[in-house]
Amino acid sequence: MSNYRIHGATGDWEVVIGLEVHAQVTSKAKLFSGASTEFGAEPNAQVSLVDAAMPGMLPVPNAECVRQAVRTGMAIEAEINKWSRFDRKNYFYADLPQGYQISQLYHPIVGEGKLLIEADEKAGIPHDKIIGIERIHIEQDAGKLMHDQHPTMSYVDLNRVGVALMEIVSRPDMTSPAEAGAYVRKLRAILRYVGSCDGNMEEGSMRADVNVSVRKVGDPELGTRTETKNVNSVRFVMAAIEHEARRQVDVLEDGGTIVQETRLFDPGTGTTRSMRSKEDAHDYRYFPDPDLLPLELDDQFLADCRASLPELxxxxxxxxxxxxxxxxxxxxxxxxxxxxxxxxxxxxxxxxxxxxxxxxxxxxxxxxxxxxxxxxxxxxxxxxxxxxxxxxxxxxxxxxxxxxxxxxxxxxxxxxxxxxxxxxxxxxxxxxEGLKQQSDSGAIEAAVDAVLAANADKVEQYRGGKEALFGFFVGQTMKAMQGKANPGVVNSVLKAKLG
Amino acid sequence: MSVTREQVAKIAALARINVDEHELDRMVPEFNNLLAWVEQLGDVDTSSVEPMTAVIEQKLRLRADVVDADPLTGGGRRDAILANAPAAEHGFFGVPKVIE
Structure with missing residues:
Protein backbone atom coordinates (compact mmCIF):
# COMPACT_ATOMS: atom_id res chain seq x y z
CA MET A 1 0.00 0.00 0.00
CA SER A 2 1.14 3.47 -0.69
CA ASN A 3 1.34 5.99 2.10
CA TYR A 4 -0.11 8.77 0.00
CA ARG A 5 -2.72 10.65 1.99
CA ILE A 6 -4.72 13.81 1.50
CA HIS A 7 -5.03 15.60 4.81
CA GLY A 8 -8.49 17.05 5.30
CA ALA A 9 -10.19 18.89 8.13
CA THR A 10 -12.12 15.72 9.05
CA GLY A 11 -9.21 13.31 8.76
CA ASP A 12 -7.02 11.57 6.21
CA TRP A 13 -8.23 10.49 2.79
CA GLU A 14 -6.78 8.07 0.28
CA VAL A 15 -7.02 8.22 -3.48
CA VAL A 16 -7.97 5.44 -5.91
CA ILE A 17 -6.71 5.75 -9.47
CA GLY A 18 -7.42 3.91 -12.71
CA LEU A 19 -5.93 4.85 -16.07
CA GLU A 20 -7.16 4.42 -19.62
CA VAL A 21 -4.17 4.89 -21.87
CA HIS A 22 -4.70 5.51 -25.58
CA ALA A 23 -1.66 4.39 -27.51
CA GLN A 24 -1.36 4.94 -31.24
CA VAL A 25 -0.54 1.63 -32.92
CA THR A 26 2.63 1.77 -35.01
CA SER A 27 1.43 1.10 -38.55
CA LYS A 28 1.95 2.68 -41.94
CA ALA A 29 -1.73 2.72 -42.91
CA LYS A 30 -4.88 3.38 -40.89
CA LEU A 31 -6.97 0.81 -39.04
CA PHE A 32 -9.65 0.45 -41.71
CA SER A 33 -8.26 2.25 -44.79
CA GLY A 34 -5.08 2.57 -46.83
CA ALA A 35 -4.44 6.24 -45.96
CA SER A 36 -1.08 7.04 -44.37
CA THR A 37 -0.66 7.58 -40.63
CA GLU A 38 2.46 9.73 -40.93
CA PHE A 39 2.64 12.67 -38.52
CA GLY A 40 2.73 16.27 -39.70
CA ALA A 41 1.12 16.07 -43.16
CA GLU A 42 -0.83 18.91 -44.81
CA PRO A 43 -4.41 19.08 -43.45
CA ASN A 44 -6.73 16.44 -44.94
CA ALA A 45 -3.97 15.10 -47.21
CA GLN A 46 -4.15 11.66 -45.57
CA VAL A 47 -7.88 11.09 -45.67
CA SER A 48 -9.46 8.33 -47.71
CA LEU A 49 -13.07 8.07 -48.76
CA VAL A 50 -13.47 5.46 -46.00
CA ASP A 51 -12.15 7.86 -43.33
CA ALA A 52 -14.39 10.66 -44.60
CA ALA A 53 -17.35 8.25 -44.28
CA MET A 54 -18.47 8.65 -47.85
CA PRO A 55 -21.60 6.60 -48.57
CA GLY A 56 -20.95 3.02 -49.62
CA MET A 57 -17.43 2.77 -48.22
CA LEU A 58 -16.69 -0.28 -46.08
CA PRO A 59 -13.98 -0.75 -43.45
CA VAL A 60 -11.39 -3.53 -43.86
CA PRO A 61 -9.12 -4.01 -40.81
CA ASN A 62 -5.35 -3.64 -41.13
CA ALA A 63 -3.69 -6.94 -40.16
CA GLU A 64 -0.65 -5.16 -38.73
CA CYS A 65 -2.77 -3.23 -36.22
CA VAL A 66 -4.35 -6.48 -35.07
CA ARG A 67 -0.91 -8.10 -34.79
CA GLN A 68 0.50 -5.24 -32.72
CA ALA A 69 -2.44 -5.26 -30.31
CA VAL A 70 -2.00 -9.02 -29.81
CA ARG A 71 1.76 -8.67 -29.25
CA THR A 72 1.11 -5.90 -26.72
CA GLY A 73 -1.39 -8.14 -24.93
CA MET A 74 1.16 -10.94 -24.78
CA ALA A 75 3.75 -8.55 -23.37
CA ILE A 76 1.49 -7.82 -20.39
CA GLU A 77 0.81 -11.54 -19.98
CA ALA A 78 -2.81 -11.06 -20.92
CA GLU A 79 -5.39 -13.45 -22.16
CA ILE A 80 -5.77 -13.05 -25.96
CA ASN A 81 -9.31 -13.42 -27.21
CA LYS A 82 -9.30 -15.48 -30.38
CA TRP A 83 -12.78 -14.17 -31.08
CA SER A 84 -13.44 -10.44 -30.76
CA ARG A 85 -15.80 -8.02 -32.39
CA PHE A 86 -16.14 -4.38 -33.34
CA ASP A 87 -18.88 -2.13 -32.01
CA ARG A 88 -20.09 1.32 -32.93
CA LYS A 89 -19.89 4.06 -30.32
CA ASN A 90 -22.32 6.72 -31.50
CA TYR A 91 -21.88 10.43 -31.00
CA PHE A 92 -22.00 13.57 -33.07
CA TYR A 93 -19.01 15.86 -33.19
CA ALA A 94 -17.20 17.56 -36.06
CA ASP A 95 -14.07 15.44 -35.54
CA LEU A 96 -15.91 12.23 -36.45
CA PRO A 97 -17.47 12.13 -39.92
CA GLN A 98 -18.96 8.64 -39.48
CA GLY A 99 -21.07 9.78 -36.55
CA TYR A 100 -19.69 6.80 -34.65
CA GLN A 101 -16.31 5.49 -33.60
CA ILE A 102 -15.55 1.86 -34.41
CA SER A 103 -14.36 0.38 -31.12
CA GLN A 104 -14.65 -2.87 -29.15
CA LEU A 105 -16.89 -2.60 -26.11
CA TYR A 106 -18.35 -6.05 -25.58
CA HIS A 107 -15.64 -8.36 -26.91
CA PRO A 108 -12.17 -6.77 -26.77
CA ILE A 109 -9.21 -8.44 -28.48
CA VAL A 110 -7.16 -8.58 -25.26
CA GLY A 111 -8.47 -9.53 -21.82
CA GLU A 112 -7.05 -9.53 -18.29
CA GLY A 113 -3.31 -8.82 -17.97
CA LYS A 114 -0.89 -7.22 -15.54
CA LEU A 115 2.06 -4.92 -15.21
CA LEU A 116 4.75 -4.68 -12.54
CA ILE A 117 5.82 -1.32 -11.14
CA GLU A 118 9.10 -1.47 -9.30
CA ALA A 119 9.80 -0.28 -5.80
CA ASP A 120 11.31 3.21 -5.79
CA GLU A 121 11.78 4.54 -2.26
CA LYS A 122 12.65 8.03 -3.42
CA ALA A 123 9.46 8.28 -5.48
CA GLY A 124 7.37 6.99 -2.57
CA ILE A 125 6.80 3.44 -3.85
CA PRO A 126 8.04 1.23 -1.00
CA HIS A 127 7.46 -2.17 -2.64
CA ASP A 128 7.12 -3.76 -6.06
CA LYS A 129 3.47 -3.75 -7.02
CA ILE A 130 1.37 -5.53 -9.64
CA ILE A 131 -1.18 -3.32 -11.39
CA GLY A 132 -4.03 -5.19 -13.03
CA ILE A 133 -4.92 -4.44 -16.64
CA GLU A 134 -8.55 -5.11 -17.39
CA ARG A 135 -8.43 -5.15 -21.18
CA ILE A 136 -6.96 -3.76 -24.37
CA HIS A 137 -9.21 -3.01 -27.31
CA ILE A 138 -8.56 -1.47 -30.70
CA GLU A 139 -10.45 1.53 -32.01
CA GLN A 140 -10.30 4.46 -34.40
CA ASP A 141 -8.85 7.84 -33.52
CA ALA A 142 -10.86 10.99 -34.30
CA GLY A 143 -9.86 14.13 -36.22
CA LYS A 144 -8.45 17.40 -34.96
CA LEU A 145 -10.34 20.66 -34.49
CA MET A 146 -8.74 24.09 -34.45
CA HIS A 147 -10.80 26.75 -32.79
CA ASP A 148 -8.48 29.76 -32.96
CA GLN A 149 -7.96 30.23 -36.70
CA HIS A 150 -11.21 31.94 -37.63
CA PRO A 151 -13.64 34.20 -35.74
CA THR A 152 -16.77 32.16 -36.34
CA MET A 153 -15.58 28.80 -37.63
CA SER A 154 -13.67 25.83 -36.34
CA TYR A 155 -11.30 24.16 -38.80
CA VAL A 156 -11.35 20.38 -39.10
CA ASP A 157 -8.38 18.23 -40.12
CA LEU A 158 -9.31 14.57 -40.59
CA ASN A 159 -5.76 13.20 -41.02
CA ARG A 160 -5.96 11.39 -37.69
CA VAL A 161 -9.42 10.01 -38.34
CA GLY A 162 -9.21 6.23 -38.48
CA VAL A 163 -5.65 5.94 -37.17
CA ALA A 164 -5.50 2.81 -35.00
CA LEU A 165 -5.42 3.21 -31.23
CA MET A 166 -5.09 0.67 -28.48
CA GLU A 167 -7.05 1.58 -25.39
CA ILE A 168 -5.31 0.00 -22.44
CA VAL A 169 -7.56 0.01 -19.38
CA SER A 170 -6.05 -0.53 -15.95
CA ARG A 171 -7.79 -1.73 -12.83
CA PRO A 172 -8.29 0.94 -10.16
CA ASP A 173 -5.19 -0.45 -8.45
CA MET A 174 -3.10 2.70 -8.02
CA THR A 175 -3.16 4.67 -4.80
CA SER A 176 -0.74 7.56 -5.35
CA PRO A 177 0.35 9.92 -8.12
CA ALA A 178 3.80 8.26 -7.99
CA GLU A 179 2.31 4.83 -8.72
CA ALA A 180 0.32 6.24 -11.63
CA GLY A 181 3.47 7.89 -12.98
CA ALA A 182 5.43 4.65 -12.65
CA TYR A 183 2.63 2.75 -14.38
CA VAL A 184 2.61 5.10 -17.39
CA ARG A 185 6.41 5.00 -17.64
CA LYS A 186 6.49 1.22 -17.45
CA LEU A 187 3.66 0.82 -19.94
CA ARG A 188 5.44 3.20 -22.30
CA ALA A 189 8.66 1.17 -21.97
CA ILE A 190 6.82 -2.07 -22.75
CA LEU A 191 5.12 -0.55 -25.80
CA ARG A 192 8.45 0.73 -27.06
CA TYR A 193 10.23 -2.61 -26.43
CA VAL A 194 7.46 -4.41 -28.30
CA GLY A 195 7.41 -1.76 -31.03
CA SER A 196 3.63 -1.48 -31.02
CA CYS A 197 3.61 2.26 -30.20
CA ASP A 198 6.37 4.85 -30.38
CA GLY A 199 5.29 6.25 -27.00
CA ASN A 200 5.78 9.82 -28.18
CA MET A 201 3.58 11.77 -25.80
CA GLU A 202 4.38 15.19 -27.33
CA GLU A 203 3.00 14.11 -30.70
CA GLY A 204 -0.03 12.59 -29.01
CA SER A 205 0.94 8.97 -29.69
CA MET A 206 0.16 8.22 -26.06
CA ARG A 207 -2.35 9.96 -23.81
CA ALA A 208 -4.20 9.02 -20.68
CA ASP A 209 -7.70 9.39 -19.28
CA VAL A 210 -7.28 9.58 -15.53
CA ASN A 211 -10.01 8.17 -13.27
CA VAL A 212 -9.80 9.45 -9.72
CA SER A 213 -11.89 8.95 -6.61
CA VAL A 214 -11.22 9.51 -2.91
CA ARG A 215 -12.37 7.82 0.28
CA LYS A 216 -11.65 8.02 3.98
CA VAL A 217 -8.67 5.86 4.92
CA GLY A 218 -9.94 2.35 5.62
CA ASP A 219 -13.33 2.85 3.96
CA PRO A 220 -14.06 -0.29 1.86
CA GLU A 221 -16.46 1.58 -0.46
CA LEU A 222 -15.13 3.36 -3.54
CA GLY A 223 -16.05 7.00 -3.91
CA THR A 224 -17.64 8.51 -7.01
CA ARG A 225 -14.97 9.00 -9.68
CA THR A 226 -14.28 11.68 -12.22
CA GLU A 227 -12.47 11.15 -15.50
CA THR A 228 -9.88 13.70 -16.62
CA LYS A 229 -9.41 13.37 -20.40
CA ASN A 230 -6.39 13.41 -22.70
CA VAL A 231 -3.57 14.07 -20.28
CA ASN A 232 -0.39 13.89 -22.34
CA SER A 233 2.64 13.54 -20.09
CA VAL A 234 3.67 11.56 -17.03
CA ARG A 235 4.15 14.77 -15.08
CA PHE A 236 0.66 16.02 -16.01
CA VAL A 237 -0.92 12.68 -15.08
CA MET A 238 0.59 13.05 -11.61
CA ALA A 239 -0.38 16.72 -11.34
CA ALA A 240 -3.95 16.02 -12.48
CA ILE A 241 -4.34 13.31 -9.81
CA GLU A 242 -2.92 15.53 -7.07
CA HIS A 243 -5.22 18.38 -7.96
CA GLU A 244 -8.31 16.28 -8.55
CA ALA A 245 -7.92 14.33 -5.28
CA ARG A 246 -7.49 17.57 -3.32
CA ARG A 247 -10.51 19.13 -5.05
CA GLN A 248 -12.71 16.10 -4.30
CA VAL A 249 -11.69 16.08 -0.63
CA ASP A 250 -12.50 19.79 -0.36
CA VAL A 251 -15.92 19.31 -2.00
CA LEU A 252 -16.78 16.36 0.26
CA GLU A 253 -15.61 18.06 3.43
CA ASP A 254 -17.72 21.09 2.55
CA GLY A 255 -20.72 18.76 2.57
CA GLY A 256 -20.94 18.52 -1.22
CA THR A 257 -21.08 15.46 -3.46
CA ILE A 258 -18.83 14.42 -6.34
CA VAL A 259 -20.55 14.33 -9.71
CA GLN A 260 -19.44 11.57 -12.05
CA GLU A 261 -18.24 13.69 -14.93
CA THR A 262 -15.59 14.28 -17.55
CA ARG A 263 -12.98 16.91 -16.74
CA LEU A 264 -10.17 18.64 -18.60
CA PHE A 265 -6.65 19.20 -17.32
CA ASP A 266 -5.10 22.62 -17.83
CA PRO A 267 -1.30 22.19 -17.94
CA GLY A 268 -0.84 25.94 -17.45
CA THR A 269 -2.48 26.06 -14.03
CA GLY A 270 -2.20 22.38 -13.06
CA THR A 271 -5.93 22.29 -12.37
CA THR A 272 -8.90 20.38 -13.80
CA ARG A 273 -12.27 21.75 -14.85
CA SER A 274 -15.60 20.25 -15.79
CA MET A 275 -15.98 19.53 -19.49
CA ARG A 276 -19.38 18.08 -20.28
CA SER A 277 -22.47 19.13 -18.50
CA LYS A 278 -25.04 17.09 -20.39
CA GLU A 279 -25.21 13.56 -19.02
CA ASP A 280 -26.75 12.58 -22.36
CA ALA A 281 -23.32 12.86 -23.91
CA HIS A 282 -22.44 9.54 -22.26
CA ASP A 283 -25.25 7.69 -23.96
CA TYR A 284 -23.27 6.17 -26.81
CA ARG A 285 -25.84 3.57 -27.87
CA TYR A 286 -23.19 0.96 -28.62
CA PHE A 287 -24.11 -1.86 -30.96
CA PRO A 288 -22.14 -4.41 -33.04
CA ASP A 289 -20.86 -2.85 -36.26
CA PRO A 290 -22.82 -4.53 -39.05
CA ASP A 291 -20.06 -3.66 -41.56
CA LEU A 292 -17.54 -5.93 -39.84
CA LEU A 293 -17.55 -9.66 -39.21
CA PRO A 294 -16.08 -10.90 -35.94
CA LEU A 295 -12.28 -10.89 -35.77
CA GLU A 296 -11.06 -14.47 -35.45
CA LEU A 297 -7.43 -15.33 -34.80
CA ASP A 298 -5.92 -18.74 -35.47
CA ASP A 299 -3.22 -20.54 -33.49
CA GLN A 300 -0.55 -19.95 -36.12
CA PHE A 301 -1.14 -16.19 -36.01
CA LEU A 302 -0.85 -16.19 -32.22
CA ALA A 303 2.28 -18.36 -32.31
CA ASP A 304 3.90 -15.97 -34.81
CA CYS A 305 3.03 -13.01 -32.59
CA ARG A 306 4.55 -14.69 -29.57
CA ALA A 307 7.70 -15.71 -31.41
CA SER A 308 8.24 -12.10 -32.52
CA LEU A 309 8.34 -10.67 -29.00
CA PRO A 310 11.70 -9.30 -27.83
CA GLU A 311 13.17 -9.68 -24.34
CA LEU A 312 10.86 -7.53 -22.20
CA GLU A 433 48.13 14.46 -25.04
CA GLY A 434 50.15 12.56 -22.44
CA LEU A 435 46.96 11.22 -20.90
CA LYS A 436 48.42 7.91 -19.77
CA GLN A 437 49.30 6.64 -16.41
CA GLN A 438 52.63 5.09 -15.54
CA SER A 439 52.26 1.42 -14.68
CA ASP A 440 55.95 0.60 -15.17
CA SER A 441 56.87 -0.59 -11.69
CA GLY A 442 60.53 0.35 -12.22
CA ALA A 443 59.71 4.05 -12.58
CA ILE A 444 57.20 3.89 -9.74
CA GLU A 445 59.65 2.13 -7.46
CA ALA A 446 62.22 4.83 -8.15
CA ALA A 447 59.71 7.52 -7.28
CA VAL A 448 58.63 5.70 -4.11
CA ASP A 449 62.24 5.27 -3.03
CA ALA A 450 62.82 9.01 -3.46
CA VAL A 451 59.70 9.89 -1.47
CA LEU A 452 60.57 7.52 1.38
CA ALA A 453 64.16 8.80 1.48
CA ALA A 454 63.00 12.41 1.65
CA ASN A 455 60.55 11.66 4.47
CA ALA A 456 62.50 9.34 6.70
CA ASP A 457 60.87 10.80 9.83
CA LYS A 458 57.36 9.99 8.56
CA VAL A 459 58.46 6.47 7.58
CA GLU A 460 59.55 6.08 11.19
CA GLN A 461 56.16 7.27 12.49
CA TYR A 462 54.31 4.99 10.05
CA ARG A 463 56.24 1.97 11.16
CA GLY A 464 55.56 3.07 14.72
CA GLY A 465 51.81 2.59 14.06
CA LYS A 466 50.60 5.84 12.47
CA GLU A 467 49.03 4.07 9.52
CA ALA A 468 47.08 7.08 8.35
CA LEU A 469 50.33 8.32 6.84
CA PHE A 470 49.96 5.78 4.03
CA GLY A 471 47.76 8.21 2.15
CA PHE A 472 50.47 10.87 2.49
CA PHE A 473 53.02 8.59 0.80
CA VAL A 474 50.57 7.80 -2.03
CA GLY A 475 49.95 11.52 -2.50
CA GLN A 476 53.64 12.37 -2.56
CA THR A 477 54.39 9.60 -5.06
CA MET A 478 51.53 10.67 -7.34
CA LYS A 479 52.74 14.26 -7.13
CA ALA A 480 56.28 13.21 -8.00
CA MET A 481 54.91 11.45 -11.08
CA GLN A 482 52.61 14.35 -12.11
CA GLY A 483 49.55 12.30 -11.22
CA LYS A 484 50.21 9.80 -13.97
CA ALA A 485 51.11 6.80 -11.86
CA ASN A 486 48.73 3.87 -11.73
CA PRO A 487 47.38 4.13 -8.16
CA GLY A 488 47.06 0.35 -7.86
CA VAL A 489 50.70 -0.16 -8.65
CA VAL A 490 51.72 2.73 -6.34
CA ASN A 491 49.76 1.13 -3.50
CA SER A 492 51.33 -2.27 -3.88
CA VAL A 493 54.87 -0.90 -4.28
CA LEU A 494 54.43 1.28 -1.19
CA LYS A 495 52.99 -1.60 0.84
CA ALA A 496 55.94 -3.80 -0.13
CA LYS A 497 58.54 -1.11 0.68
CA LEU A 498 57.00 -0.01 3.97
CA GLY A 499 56.61 -3.67 4.92
CA MET B 1 -39.77 -4.65 -24.12
CA SER B 2 -41.38 -1.32 -24.75
CA VAL B 3 -40.38 2.30 -24.92
CA THR B 4 -41.83 5.38 -23.30
CA ARG B 5 -42.55 8.68 -24.97
CA GLU B 6 -39.55 10.17 -23.10
CA GLN B 7 -37.23 7.48 -24.38
CA VAL B 8 -38.27 8.04 -27.97
CA ALA B 9 -37.80 11.79 -27.58
CA LYS B 10 -34.36 11.23 -26.09
CA ILE B 11 -33.21 8.83 -28.82
CA ALA B 12 -34.43 11.29 -31.43
CA ALA B 13 -32.46 14.08 -29.77
CA LEU B 14 -29.30 11.93 -29.57
CA ALA B 15 -29.64 11.08 -33.26
CA ARG B 16 -30.21 14.78 -34.05
CA ILE B 17 -33.61 14.04 -35.56
CA ASN B 18 -36.26 16.65 -35.00
CA VAL B 19 -39.49 14.93 -33.93
CA ASP B 20 -42.46 17.13 -33.01
CA GLU B 21 -45.15 16.29 -30.42
CA HIS B 22 -47.60 15.10 -33.07
CA GLU B 23 -45.04 12.74 -34.59
CA LEU B 24 -44.15 11.41 -31.14
CA ASP B 25 -47.80 10.52 -30.54
CA ARG B 26 -47.71 8.44 -33.69
CA MET B 27 -44.23 6.93 -33.27
CA VAL B 28 -44.38 5.61 -29.71
CA PRO B 29 -47.10 2.99 -30.40
CA GLU B 30 -45.48 2.22 -33.75
CA PHE B 31 -42.17 1.45 -32.02
CA ASN B 32 -43.89 -0.65 -29.41
CA ASN B 33 -45.72 -2.66 -32.07
CA LEU B 34 -42.44 -3.34 -33.83
CA LEU B 35 -40.70 -4.31 -30.61
CA ALA B 36 -43.52 -6.67 -29.64
CA TRP B 37 -43.40 -8.26 -33.09
CA VAL B 38 -39.65 -8.83 -32.92
CA GLU B 39 -39.97 -10.07 -29.37
CA GLN B 40 -41.81 -13.15 -30.67
CA LEU B 41 -38.34 -14.45 -31.56
CA GLY B 42 -37.75 -14.78 -27.84
CA ASP B 43 -40.19 -17.73 -27.81
CA VAL B 44 -37.75 -19.85 -29.80
CA ASP B 45 -35.33 -21.93 -27.76
CA THR B 46 -31.86 -21.03 -29.12
CA SER B 47 -29.84 -22.36 -26.21
CA SER B 48 -28.12 -24.96 -28.42
CA VAL B 49 -27.70 -22.75 -31.51
CA GLU B 50 -24.44 -20.93 -32.32
CA PRO B 51 -25.02 -17.19 -32.86
CA MET B 52 -24.98 -16.41 -36.58
CA THR B 53 -22.81 -13.47 -37.58
CA ALA B 54 -23.25 -13.63 -41.34
CA VAL B 55 -25.78 -15.03 -43.77
CA ILE B 56 -23.03 -16.40 -46.00
CA GLU B 57 -20.35 -18.51 -44.34
CA GLN B 58 -17.33 -16.25 -44.56
CA LYS B 59 -14.50 -14.85 -42.46
CA LEU B 60 -13.42 -11.26 -41.87
CA ARG B 61 -10.87 -10.21 -44.46
CA LEU B 62 -7.83 -8.22 -43.31
CA ARG B 63 -5.77 -5.78 -45.38
CA ALA B 64 -1.97 -5.61 -45.58
CA ASP B 65 -0.32 -2.59 -43.94
CA VAL B 66 0.42 -0.76 -47.20
CA VAL B 67 -0.27 2.95 -47.74
CA ASP B 68 -2.50 3.81 -50.71
CA ALA B 69 -2.31 0.23 -52.06
CA ASP B 70 -5.70 0.80 -53.63
CA PRO B 71 -6.26 4.43 -54.66
CA LEU B 72 -9.97 4.05 -53.93
CA THR B 73 -9.31 3.49 -50.24
CA GLY B 74 -6.12 5.53 -49.91
CA GLY B 75 -5.37 9.15 -49.00
CA GLY B 76 -3.88 11.95 -51.08
CA ARG B 77 -7.21 13.03 -52.49
CA ARG B 78 -7.91 16.18 -50.58
CA ASP B 79 -9.78 17.93 -53.38
CA ALA B 80 -12.23 15.05 -53.66
CA ILE B 81 -12.62 14.87 -49.88
CA LEU B 82 -13.36 18.58 -49.63
CA ALA B 83 -15.43 18.82 -52.83
CA ASN B 84 -18.80 18.76 -51.05
CA ALA B 85 -17.76 20.74 -47.98
CA PRO B 86 -19.94 23.85 -47.53
CA ALA B 87 -16.93 25.85 -46.35
CA ALA B 88 -13.51 24.45 -47.21
CA GLU B 89 -10.73 26.87 -46.24
CA HIS B 90 -6.97 26.44 -46.40
CA GLY B 91 -7.41 22.69 -46.86
CA PHE B 92 -9.61 22.37 -43.77
CA PHE B 93 -13.32 21.78 -43.40
CA GLY B 94 -14.81 24.93 -41.90
CA VAL B 95 -17.65 24.23 -39.47
CA PRO B 96 -19.63 26.50 -37.14
CA LYS B 97 -17.48 27.12 -34.10
CA VAL B 98 -17.85 24.25 -31.64
CA ILE B 99 -16.22 24.55 -28.25
CA GLU B 100 -17.17 22.41 -25.30
Missing part, protein backbone atom coordinates in the same frame (compact mmCIF):
# COMPACT_ATOMS: atom_id res chain seq x y z
CA UNK A 313 11.86 -5.02 -19.48
CA UNK A 314 11.29 -7.28 -16.44
CA UNK A 315 13.17 -10.22 -17.99
CA UNK A 316 15.99 -7.96 -19.12
CA UNK A 317 16.31 -6.35 -15.71
CA UNK A 318 16.44 -9.77 -14.07
CA UNK A 319 19.13 -10.95 -16.50
CA UNK A 320 21.19 -7.80 -15.93
CA UNK A 321 21.15 -8.45 -12.18
CA UNK A 322 21.56 -12.22 -12.20
CA UNK A 323 23.83 -12.78 -15.18
CA UNK A 324 25.69 -9.50 -15.57
CA UNK A 325 25.94 -8.86 -11.84
CA UNK A 326 24.64 -5.29 -12.06
CA UNK A 327 23.15 -3.46 -9.10
CA UNK A 328 19.36 -3.15 -8.96
CA UNK A 329 19.65 0.58 -9.54
CA UNK A 330 21.86 0.18 -12.62
CA UNK A 331 19.64 -2.58 -13.98
CA UNK A 332 16.51 -0.49 -13.57
CA UNK A 333 17.99 2.62 -15.15
CA UNK A 334 19.48 0.72 -18.07
CA UNK A 335 16.29 -1.16 -18.91
CA UNK A 336 13.96 1.84 -18.58
CA UNK A 337 14.02 2.63 -22.27
CA UNK A 338 14.92 1.05 -25.59
CA UNK A 339 17.58 3.55 -26.63
CA UNK A 340 19.35 3.30 -23.28
CA UNK A 341 19.66 -0.48 -23.22
CA UNK A 342 20.51 -0.60 -26.92
CA UNK A 343 23.45 1.76 -26.38
CA UNK A 344 24.52 -0.16 -23.29
CA UNK A 345 24.40 -3.57 -24.95
CA UNK A 346 26.34 -2.37 -28.00
CA UNK A 347 29.01 -0.82 -25.80
CA UNK A 348 29.11 -3.86 -23.52
CA UNK A 349 29.67 -6.21 -26.46
CA UNK A 350 32.39 -3.96 -27.94
CA UNK A 351 34.16 -3.57 -24.59
CA UNK A 352 34.06 -7.28 -23.76
CA UNK A 353 35.40 -8.05 -27.22
CA UNK A 354 38.17 -5.44 -26.91
CA UNK A 355 39.30 -6.50 -23.47
CA UNK A 356 38.83 -10.19 -24.25
CA UNK A 357 36.78 -10.91 -21.15
CA UNK A 358 33.23 -12.24 -20.76
CA UNK A 359 30.49 -9.60 -20.58
CA UNK A 360 29.69 -10.17 -16.91
CA UNK A 361 33.25 -9.20 -15.92
CA UNK A 362 33.09 -5.80 -17.57
CA UNK A 363 29.37 -5.11 -17.18
CA UNK A 364 29.55 -2.98 -14.03
CA UNK A 365 32.33 -0.83 -15.46
CA UNK A 366 30.34 -0.33 -18.68
CA UNK A 367 27.13 0.33 -16.73
CA UNK A 368 28.73 3.03 -14.58
CA UNK A 369 30.29 4.57 -17.66
CA UNK A 370 26.97 4.52 -19.58
CA UNK A 371 24.82 5.84 -16.76
CA UNK A 372 27.04 8.37 -15.09
CA UNK A 373 30.47 9.07 -16.59
CA UNK A 374 29.57 9.39 -20.26
CA UNK A 375 26.37 11.44 -19.76
CA UNK A 376 28.26 13.64 -17.28
CA UNK A 377 30.98 14.47 -19.81
CA UNK A 378 28.41 15.01 -22.54
CA UNK A 379 26.39 17.35 -20.33
CA UNK A 380 29.41 19.34 -19.16
CA UNK A 381 30.49 19.96 -22.74
CA UNK A 382 27.02 21.05 -23.86
CA UNK A 383 27.07 22.34 -27.43
CA UNK A 384 30.78 21.65 -27.76
CA UNK A 385 30.12 17.91 -27.88
CA UNK A 386 29.26 16.29 -31.17
CA UNK A 387 26.99 13.33 -30.32
CA UNK A 388 28.03 11.68 -33.60
CA UNK A 389 31.47 11.12 -32.07
CA UNK A 390 29.98 9.16 -29.17
CA UNK A 391 30.46 5.84 -30.97
CA UNK A 392 30.53 2.49 -29.22
CA UNK A 393 34.02 1.84 -30.69
CA UNK A 394 35.52 5.02 -29.20
CA UNK A 395 33.96 4.43 -25.80
CA UNK A 396 34.97 0.77 -25.81
CA UNK A 397 38.56 1.79 -26.61
CA UNK A 398 38.61 4.15 -23.62
CA UNK A 399 37.12 1.51 -21.30
CA UNK A 400 39.66 -0.96 -22.63
CA UNK A 401 42.60 1.34 -21.76
CA UNK A 402 41.09 1.96 -18.35
CA UNK A 403 40.58 -1.75 -17.68
CA UNK A 404 44.21 -2.42 -18.59
CA UNK A 405 45.34 0.28 -16.16
CA UNK A 406 46.83 2.41 -18.95
CA UNK A 407 44.66 5.37 -18.05
CA UNK A 408 42.98 6.49 -14.85
CA UNK A 409 39.30 7.28 -14.41
CA UNK A 410 40.08 10.99 -14.63
CA UNK A 411 42.12 10.51 -17.79
CA UNK A 412 39.28 8.46 -19.30
CA UNK A 413 37.02 11.47 -18.86
CA UNK A 414 39.57 13.89 -20.32
CA UNK A 415 40.13 11.64 -23.33
CA UNK A 416 36.38 11.25 -23.89
CA UNK A 417 36.00 15.03 -23.77
CA UNK A 418 38.54 15.44 -26.57
CA UNK A 419 36.94 12.59 -28.54
CA UNK A 420 33.50 14.18 -28.26
CA UNK A 421 34.81 17.54 -29.43
CA UNK A 422 37.04 16.34 -32.27
CA UNK A 423 36.26 12.73 -33.13
CA UNK A 424 39.96 11.82 -32.73
CA UNK A 425 40.99 8.26 -31.96
CA UNK A 426 41.08 7.67 -28.15
CA UNK A 427 44.39 5.74 -28.16
CA UNK A 428 46.02 8.46 -30.24
CA UNK A 429 44.64 11.14 -27.88
CA UNK A 430 46.05 9.27 -24.88
CA UNK A 431 49.49 9.10 -26.52
CA UNK A 432 49.76 12.62 -27.93
Missing amino acids: PDAKRKRYIEELGLSEYNARELTADVEVFARFETLLAATARGIGKPENEVATQVANWSLSVAPGVMKALGDEANPAHATAEAQAAILDMQAKGEISGGQAKEIYEIVLKTGRDPAEVADT
